[in-house]
Amino acid sequence: MSRVCPITGRSRHKANNVSHANNKSRKWQYPNLRTKRIFDEATGMWVRVRVSARGLKTITKNGIPSEWRKILALHAQQHGA
Secondary structure: OOOOOOOOOOOOEEEEEEOOOOOEEEEEEOOOEEEEEEEEOOOOEEEEEEEEHHHHHHHHHHOOOHHHHHHHHHHHHHHOO
16 A cells, blocks of 8 residues: 555655764655544445545545545445445
């Protein structure tokens, strides 16, 4: 499973580990992904989504985006939810 938020599109970023001696080595910073069950009022189904914390705030404020309803419904049919 990829580490990308489906709502916001956030993915990993390159950054530096900086030591006390100011030596720099590369590292990856990953998004704050959470696995969450969300109830979709339009379809009346519970949907399990792996979404970032910022994506959860977006869903809480605006609801599930309409373009994602088809994808989430297809996902639920495949996994028997």
